[in-house]
Amino acid sequence: MSITGHRLRLMALLLAGALSTALAGCAADISTPAAPSAGASSPLSGEITVFAAASLKTTFTQLAQDFEAKNPGTKVNLSFAGSSDLVTQISQGAPADVFASADTKNMTKLADAQLVEGTAVNFATNILEIAVPPGNPASISSFADLAKPGVKVVTCASQVPCGAATEAVEKASGTTLSPVSEESSVTDVLGKVTSQEADAGLVYVTDIKGAGSKVKGIPFPESDKAVNTYPIAAVGTSKKKELAAAFIAMVTGDDGRKILADAGFGTP
Amino acid sequence: MKRIGSSYHGIPSWVFVIAGVGGLLVVLPLVAMLAKVNWPQFIPLITSESSLAALGLSLRTSAASTVLCIVLGVPLALVLARGEFPGQRLLRAFVLLPLVLPPVVGGIALLYTFGRQGLLGKPLEAAGIQIAFSTTAVVLAQTFVALPFLVVSLEGALRSAGNKYEAVAATLGARPTTVLRRVTLPLVLPGLASGAVLSFARSLGEFGATLTFAGSLEGVTRTLPLEIYLQRETDADAAVALSLVLVAVAVAVVGLSYGNRQRNKPVEVQP
Numbered sequence: 001m002s003i004t005g006h007r008l009r010l011m012a013l014l015l016a017g018a019l020s021t022a023l024a025g026c027a028a029d030i031s032t033p034a035a036p037s038a039g040a041s042s043p044l045s046g047e048i049t050v051f052a053a054a055s056l057k058t059t060f061t062q063l064a065q066d067f068e069a070k071n072p073g074t075k076v077n078l079s080f081a082g083s084s085d086l087v088t089q090i091s092q093g094a095p096a097d098v099f100a101s102a103d104t105k106n107m108t109k110l111a112d113a114q115l116v117e118g119t120a121v122n123f124a125t126n127i128l129e130i131a132v133p134p135g136n137p138a139s140i141s142s143f144a145d146l147a148k149p150g151v152k153v154v155t156c157a158s159q160v161p162c163g164a165a166t167e168a169v170e171k172a173s174g175t176t177l178s179p180v181s182e183e184s185s186v187t188d189v190l191g192k193v194t195s196q197e198a199d200a201g202l203v204y205v206t207d208i209k210g211a212g213s214k215v216k217g218i219p220f221p222e223s224d225k226a227v228n229t230y231p232i233a234a235v236g237t238s239k240k241k242e243l244a245a246a247f248i249a250m251v252t253g254d255d256g257r258k259i260l261a262d263a264g265f266g267t268p
Numbered sequence: 269m270k271r272i273g274s275s276y277h278g279i280p281s282w283v284f285v286i287a288g289v290g291g292l293l294v295v296l297p298l299v300a301m302l303a304k305v306n307w308p309q310f311i312p313l314i315t316s317e318s319s320l321a322a323l324g325l326s327l328r329t330s331a332a333s334t335v336l337c338i339v340l341g342v343p344l345a346l347v348l349a350r351g352e353f354p355g356q357r358l359l360r361a362f363v364l365l366p367l368v369l370p371p372v373v374g375g376i377a378l379l380y381t382f383g384r385q386g387l388l389g390k391p392l393e394a395a396g397i398q399i400a401f402s403t404t405a406v407v408l409a410q411t412f413v414a415l416p417f418l419v420v421s422l423e424g425a426l427r428s429a430g431n432k433y434e435a436v437a438a439t440l441g442a443r444p445t446t447v448l449r450r451v452t453l454p455l456v457l458p459g460l461a462s463g464a465v466l467s468f469a470r471s472l473g474e475f476g477a478t479l480t481f482a483g484s485l486e487g488v489t490r491t492l493p494l495e496i497y498l499q500r501e502t503d504a505d506a507a508v509a510l511s512l513v514l515v516a517v518a519v520a521v522v523g524l525s526y527g528n529r530q531r532n533k534p535v536e537v538q539p
Binding site for chain 1 (some may be wrong): 379384385400401433479480482483484485488489490494497498499500501502503504
């Protein structure tokens with residue numbers, strides 16, 4: 001008898017839990033309706049999903065907020081990851097309306113899969129910079145210094161864009177690095193420098209700006225041998241072509257330029 | 269499985285349906301991956317220089333961390349199963365923590381322990397020992413995540429074996445170390461073996477803590493999971509082929525440990 005009672009009570013608890021979750025779900029749905037469109041002043045409305053390279057996190061978050069503020073009734077969902085991950089996701093049917101890549105190679109991959117609407121537009125450039133911990137313990141002042149014996153330098157692996165750029169700079173400058181680690185993302189390189197495990201790391205100018213006082217940036221002239229270009233395009237399968245085009249126009253327009261420039265990006 | 273005339277199993281048929289869905293959830297993704305394997309290129313893909321370096325490193329580091337797990341885990345399991353002291357439950361909870369902790373959290377914790385600026389790393393660095401970016405770091409990360417598997421398996425075996433034989437040995441005049449060596453360990457050897465196999469498998473699959481703590485360099489710290497993660501960027505075929513190698517090893521390891529346990533069963537019931 002007591003077992004049945006226990007069971008019943010457990011069932012009741014579970015049911016109550018399930019119900020409250022369901023109700024919470026409803027409440028959430030009701031509380032976030034699409035904001036009423038302001039009529040003639042804003043013809044745009046609805047939601048779009050923007051897939052953007054991880055290095056665009058700060059700038060695109062800002063741009064999406066500005067876009068929503070300028071176009072009441074719109075909502076921009078953002079998803080950030082490595083460019084090649086995003087291409088894989090879109091190819092597998094992820095619902096993206098806009099794709100902003102950290103390199104032209106991944107945009108080409110998406111175009112080859114017939115998933116780019118029209119042609120991609122280049123909207124920013126990024127170059128490498130040396131990141132060192134605040135005290136610069138290994139006294140790095142040039143790219144050649146990174147090859148000094150005993151200097152623990154961390155780079156990206158050649159398979160990822162920042163690693164390809166590192167390789168191009170090495171080739172152009174005739175300096176061969178022997179990194180202690182070749183990471184698969186620029187964030188991991190930066191992490192090794194901010195945690196002071198590494199004496200230096202090769203990351204993008206924008207990463208150093210974004211990291212604030214946790215790292216010190218050392219620009220080097222050879223960095224212009226490997227300029228990364230960021231293209232943006234609407235995704236072919238998008239059902240919100242108009243909204244996607246408006247967002248792209250904002251990124252490539254004056255507002256976008258300013259936000260991107262403030263974060264350290266160059267103009268293509 | 270179902271034999272006519274076998275005893276009543278008491279499982280409603282709808283339970284089998286849901287169980288089937290549960291099974292599919294695990295099996296289906298593996299089948300999907302199998303379908304993606306580029307078979308004509310399979311052997312070249314898994315025998316490329318970087319793949320072999322990663323596989324070799326994975327096997328070596330996993331073997332090393334399994335040994336470390338046995339060295340540290342057997343005493344831990346003994347203390348937890350047989351000892352009686354304050355804080356025992358707390359110790360068990362902490363030892364089991366890596367089972368449920370996201371590996372990346374383990375990696376961060378290890379970084380602040382053995383990293384250059386870490387709790388132990390700083391004095392070690394002063395003594396000329398550097399752990400970050402070395403194969404040692406990989407082994408440490410793997411041991412950290414794999415140790416609970418050995419401790420849990422062995423503690424379970426120790427508890428179900430009971431301590432009657434040990435008590436008898438002691439009354440016959442055997443000293444504690446002799447009892448441990450001649451009675452306890454032989455008794456729980458199957459449990460120890462399956463625990464070691466599980467630790468090996470967990471070490472082989474270690475990714476998050478290694479990536480955070482040890483870095484990624486071919487032949488030094490780039491184990492098979494890290495190689496798969498990197499290959500995925502450019503060569504999906506290679507990533508899938510290498511994933512299949514890891515799946516095959518995992519299946520073999522789990523099969524081995526399960527077989528062990530089945531054989532182990534009657535032994536557990538006897539005393």
